[in-house]
Amino acid sequence: MGTAKKIVLIIGIIAIALVLFSAINYFNKPTNEESLNVVVADNNVQQGSSHPYAVKVIYDGFWYSKAGEPSTLQEQSTQGRHTFDLDCAAWDKVYVLVEKNDDSTENMTVQLLKNGEVVAENSTTNAGGQITINYQS
Structure with a gap:
């Protein structure tokens, strides 16, 4: 396999990895409601509220x-x-x-x-x- 083909293969693998990491990050983002949760010292999760x-x-x-x-x-x-x-x-x-x-x-x-x-x-x-x-x- 020539050097040019190896470079194209490596760039392709990197591009696929970036797409996968971006998709994983997008689908695992917390919602606004989840991001308002507070974990206190005793490890209980306190639900936050935008309308308290x-x-x-x-x-x-x-x-x-x-x-x-x-x-x-x-x-x-x-x-x-x-x-x-x-x-x-x-x-x-x-x-x-x-x-x-x-x-x-x-x-x-x-x-x-x-x-x-x-x-x-x-x-x-x-x-x-x-x-x-x-x-x-």
């Missing part, structure tokens, strides 16, 4: 809410106890307004959760009462 905030309303009556990042508030009107996720990033300022839509003097509690932990909480027993929470970590 949620609002928990503890009240059996009728209520209305506006919540989220101040320029893009989510609104809802419902009855009973609910927890709902907010479309906010961890660094966003969060605004929550919940008001009773009835004349009940029963206690209404509103909690702002970040990654499942309560970071702000307020309550009212006023008929038609409102709770406002402004939070930024």
